[in-house]
Amino acid sequence: MNYCSQCGGPVALTVPPDDDRPRYVCPACGTVHYQNPKLVVGCIPIWEERILMCRRNIEPRKGFWTLPAGFLENDETVAAGARRETFEETGSRVTDLAPYLMVDIVYIHQIYMMYRCRLQAPDFHPTRESSEVKLVAEAEIPWDEIAFPVIEKTLHHYLLDWSTGRFSFRTDRIDAPPKSLQQKR
Amino acid sequence: MNYCSQCGGPVALTVPPDDDRPRYVCPACGTVHYQNPKLVVGCIPIWEERILMCRRNIEPRKGFWTLPAGFLENDETVAAGARRETFEETGSRVTDLAPYLMVDIVYIHQIYMMYRCRLQAPDFHPTRESSEVKLVAEAEIPWDEIAFPVIEKTLHHYLLDWSTGRFSFRTDRIDAPPKSLQQKR
Ligand SMILES: [Zn+2]
Ligand SMILES: [Zn+2]
Numbered sequence: 001m002n003y004c005s006q007c008g009g010p011v012a013l014t015v016p017p018d019d020d021r022p023r024y025v026c027p028a029c030g031t032v033h034y035q036n037p038k039l040v041v042g043c044i045p046i047w048e049e050r051i052l053m054c055r056r057n058i059e060p061r062k063g064f065w066t067l068p069a070g071f072l073e074n075d076e077t078v079a080a081g082a083r084r085e086t087f088e089e090t091g092s093r094v095t096d097l098a099p100y101l102m103v104d105i106v107y108i109h110q111i112y113m114m115y116r117c118r119l120q121a122p123d124f125h126p127t128r129e130s131s132e133v134k135l136v137a138e139a140e141i142p143w144d145e146i147a148f149p150v151i152e153k154t155l156h157h158y159l160l161d162w163s164t165g166r167f168s169f170r171t172d173r174i175d176a177p178p179k180s181l182q183q184k185r
Numbered sequence: 186m187n188y189c190s191q192c193g194g195p196v197a198l199t200v201p202p203d204d205d206r207p208r209y210v211c212p213a214c215g216t217v218h219y220q221n222p223k224l225v226v227g228c229i230p231i232w233e234e235r236i237l238m239c240r241r242n243i244e245p246r247k248g249f250w251t252l253p254a255g256f257l258e259n260d261e262t263v264a265a266g267a268r269r270e271t272f273e274e275t276g277s278r279v280t281d282l283a284p285y286l287m288v289d290i291v292y293i294h295q296i297y298m299m300y301r302c303r304l305q306a307p308d309f310h311p312t313r314e315s316s317e318v319k320l321v322a323e324a325e326i327p328w329d330e331i332a333f334p335v336i337e338k339t340l341h342h343y344l345l346d347w348s349t350g351r352f353s354f355r356t357d358r359i360d361a362p363p364k365s366l367q368q369k370r
Contacts, residue, residue: 003193005186005209005218010193018313021258033190037257038221039296072222073206077289077358078296099354102284102298104262111224111263113287128203169354171284173262 006031037109041081042069044158045094047119050137051155054089054130056147063131064147067154069112082115090133092124101157103150104173114154116167138162149178191216222294226266227254229343230279232304235322236340239274239315241332248316249332252339254297267300275318277309286342288335289358299339301352323347334363 004011004026011024016032024033044067045052053065068089072081079097086094094117103112124133136142138159146152153172161167189196189211196209201217209218229252230237238250253274257266264282271279279302288297309318321327323344331337338357346352 001190003188003190005188005190005196008188008193008195011190034256035259036223037259039224071219072296074220074222074294075291077291078287079289079356099287099356102263104264106260106262109259111257169284171264 001033001035004029004031005033035109037106037111039072039078039081040069040110040112041072041078041085041115042067042112042154043082043086043094043097043115043117044100044154045086045090045092045117045119047122047135050135051141051158052090052092052119052124053134053136053141055132056129057126057131058129061147063145065142065145066147066151067114069114069151072113078113079115082113082117086117089127089129090124091127092122092133093120094118095120098167099169100167101154101169102171103153104171105150106173107176112150112154116158149174186218186220189214189216190218220294222291222296224257224263224266225254225295225297226257226263226270226300227252227297227339228267228271228279228282228300228302229285229339230271230275230277230302230304232307232320235320236326236343237271237275237277237304237309238319238321238326240317241314242312242316243314246332248330250327250330251332251336252299254299254336257298263298264300267298267302271302274312274314275309276312277307277318278305279303280305283352284354285352286339286354287356288338289356290335291358292361297335297339301343334359 001024007029009026009028011026013022014025015022055065056062068086070085083094097115097117100116101114157170186209192214194211194213196211198207199210200207240250241247253271255270282300282302285301286299342355
């Protein structure tokens with residue numbers, strides 16, 4: 001951040017009065033520009049004991065497999081955002097959403113909220129964001145081609161609870177990028 | 186938003202390519218300025234079957250009673266944010282945090298995440314943000330002086346689960362400001 005989005009003047013990184021950490025502050029108009037983590041919302045859509053997965057058609061990690069998820073928008077509930085992302089990436093509507101897993105990814109300022117849910121119908125299809133969309137049984141999950149660690153964690157939690165038949169709300173965290181991505185930098 | 190925080194040029198409200206809604210876009214440098222909901226994180230701190238509440242010493246709703254809560258910051262987990270806010274507002278440390286209630290407040294672009302937790306010690310005291318901090322039994326909750334509807338909802342959920350002895354993760358939503366606040370506008 002270099003300029004004030006309100007008045008266009010240059011901002012300074014300074015600790016405001018009654019605050020305890022540096023913020024981008026505009027000396028001209030006084031606006032404090034807070035920066036906060038973003039919520040990423042997504043689904044584990046189930047149809048006849050299989051999980052709906054998508055092959056990413058966009059960067060980052062194009063060609064790798066994921067669960068439908070994306071940034072929560074203003075003017076929607078967390079569950080509505082998860083439903084919207086699932087529709088955008090798979091073409092399918094989901095129902096019976098239950099909050100399932102919250103994952104802190106502090107180093108990229110993201111919080112994931114993943115929902116368990118059911119497909120309303122197996123009417124999924126490739127979309128702009130997904131080159132391939134398919135239902136996978138546990139044995140068919142492409143573990144070597146998963147797009148992001150948070151998706152791998154979500155699948156692991158889900159399969160563990162599935163095996164016991166008892167689902168409860170869970171939390172997890174990812175503290176650093178995976179080695180494969182670190183080496184590419 | 187009027188100006189680009191990257192280059193200082195004027196922004197335009199327009200639908201970017203491959204997007205489906207208007208965003209503030211900078212014609213000069215191409216930056217798309219996304220705006221997303223913020224997470225507010227807080228606690229229901231318990232000590233010997235009583236709930237720790239704070240009387241607000243700052244606007245909005247100065248003088249009204251609340252539970253410790255505030256905006257999640259970058260570089261902290263959701264639970265760490267809830268612990269930090271509780272310490273800032275009450276002077277006390279909390280432990281055994283369990284995610285308890287997520288509340289969508291779409292009209293102000295906020296998502297609340299409230300945790301159940303225990304006080305480590307009853308060493309709370311007034312702070313810059315709280316003119317009074319005290320433990321209240323159920324019968325002592327100042328229902329007519331609660332600062333925000335989300336706090337009232339949190340207390341109601343908590344007391345209901347407390348009465349049955351069974352706590353599970355819950356969600357709720359607030360769709361409009363309370364009438365008392367609407368009339369003031
Ligand atoms: Zn300014
Ligand atoms: Zn720009």
